[in-house]
Amino acid sequence: MEAQRNIWLFAKTNILPTIGILALAAVLAVGVAYGGLLVALAYIAIPCAIFGVSLIVAKPKYGLLTVVVFGFLANGLTRYVPAPLGLSIDLLLVLTLLGVLFSQRSFDTKQLNNSLTILTVLWFVYTLFEIVNPEARSLQAWFYAVRGVSLYMLFIIPLTFLLMRSEKDLDMLLMLWLGLSLLGTLWGIRQFAFGPDSAEQAWLNAGGAVTHILFGKLRVFSFYSDAGQFGASQAHASVVAGILAMGERRLSRRLIFIFIALLSFYGMLISGTRGAFFVIVGGGACYLIAIRNMRLIILGLVIGGLAFGFLKYTTIGQSNYQINRLRTALDPNDASLLVRIENQRKLADFLATRPFGGGIGSGGSWGQRFSPNSFLAQTALDSWYVKIWAESGIVGLVLHVCSLLFIMGIGFLNIYNLQPPDLKYKMIAIFSGLGGIILASYGNQLLGQMPTGVLVYMTMVYLYLPKQFLDDRQNKLYS
Template structure:
């Protein structure tokens, strides 16, 4: 007879609530209860908030590591609200680290969700990924730029290099079906509508206490002109708000052509509200987004009638703003109209600044260093020359900080991605719905690219992550093409 431990019945193990009968379990519960009570007594409200954060944070972490795509969607949501939230919450650390953390956690979740098998990275093995790696390599090389004086400034500007690669890879890994693409566009649309409503609230009812404090802190110089508020929603500023509203409008109105019923109404609503939000922002450069965006769409259609009608419509809008005074009683229309004036004082100042920078950068092909250009650099280099010359434009900012080498590389990447995507849509993709979906994203990106000459909108959230995700999606339009039987005409039965 075996007298060893093999006589133990495995079904006699305690489980569930019965496990609390053991002394060790009871002691553990008591210690945890005492610790929680002590935390609540000592920290009061802060302790309760901390406990709730740990509880919901644990639930989120569990869901994230089980469904890694949640991290991608979370990044898109944060992309809209994270910077504007600093008006209401004083974070003890740079708020950008939250976005960094979400992106890194998404990668870890992707790896650990497939821990028992090798992660198939082949979906991310695309030219756009190589370009993102090349750009990150040049960005890291900037640490050795002899003109750079502050590592802290480089860290502050890290999103310019790292977010591009992170978002491109995550998008290529996760955006592999039309259903997921729709989810991405619905999230985008919902927050665009919320931003539109927030902007209308500021226009009709005024700003709240936190926003007023922000204006009083210096923002009023650029956001209250001639006694009129430039609307900024819950974004960083009016320029960013106007460009993103126009961007959302272009993408949504074209994407609506692929939908029916309530979905179509939803995207049309996003588009109409987006155009209105762009108008009330008072951002003159933002008008380039729908102008260039819709022109790009008309070209992609390869239809002479559509192109002719589109060009005629855009020409009429141009004539309205350039050669008439209709609607000048409206503050927003009057300000938008100044964007068509080649002698506009603001434009003259920008050209003067660019002439100054051209002389300074002539002997500096790698630029002055990441984070060293414009007003933002005054936090790290208050007395540096570049800190006191406004960049205004996204491309001028890249030129100033990363030199002519960085600017040329950046433009090559943008035009390669949008050029190859346009070629595929025009000559390779046969599915008409996929053509429209990709055309919507290409048109929106083209509009933002042009508008970025007047404002630093391409690299600002929420535009930046949307552009990076768009670059990944339009690089592989064939993934979203439906089977031929879904769109080819059905043969007529005899």
């Protein structure tokens, strides 16, 4: 009775708030009754979103880390949640930038005075001028396509220089990256062992099966956009984790890195993505170049030669689908390779009089959506470099490739005389991972896709920072 009396007194003295709470509860109840689960989830998501936005604006570093997380998860979530999560990366980057602009902290903008930032701005300006390319068919196509081609790069590289330029930040990124990759592997193994769930099967039925069910076998895609991106991302993680394991002194951490490297390699295999094999090849080659140890170089060449010989000149394990699929990557008469070569021949004829290409977004899925009857929309652009060539011309391709090679050169020079083994192996790991992605992008559109794109752009920044890491260590030693 006493409790009831207290409740009545509270309601009597707070009549307006009480009515407001009851009215809100009624509205929420009606919304759930008519809208079902989606409305209920929206009620939960809205306050979470408000909290997240507030946190990112107040501490913009968390915005950049959230970009990494969404880079891994956003595409997969769209299979379960009918929402335009593809634009979540854009929103997060804008919020992070606003957090930097309106933060009460002062950021060292001198960090932006370097060749990487200059190349980033130069590349974006070039793609910006593609708007006025007389061959361009659609401004909307440019808007959607330029994000992966240059806009994300323009956001991520300066923001990383400003917000995550310490060695501790690099360690945080590596742990987040490898943790999400491990999660992706386990999700992929679940798909491989038990088959797709209902949402994944619906995605396959809607058209995904055309490229993901080959000869009755599933090409595992995990929660990534497709099997190609899953395989390349797994190979990328395998290279980085494997090299980190070599430089790790603590046994427990070394075993963890070895476990992630091996499991990620397995993830690459079950993806059925042949091009991902070249991430391993390119990453291994970059590692041997960077380590500058003759015995390791010889050992690496021998292992590489044996692997090449096993795939190229034997039929051992041919009954295994993953090995069989990987072996076709080295077959010069492979049907899909011949189709790609023929497409490139047609593109060469088309682009011979178009040095600036057909316009950003004129090919691929955006071309099919906004200018479906154009030549580029009807020609497959399977390679990242073929895409850049087709849409920005030979001028754009030369600028883009030379920029990538220049960045790799700077990374090598910055690693060359590094002494602390732990720091050196971190730098070699991200250098080799970047080299593997750059090589494998000849076969697949990797650089502009998530999560590979955001990881590549962030690791480019760290290749410019070894000297600062050493200075920070020295300052801590004498502080």
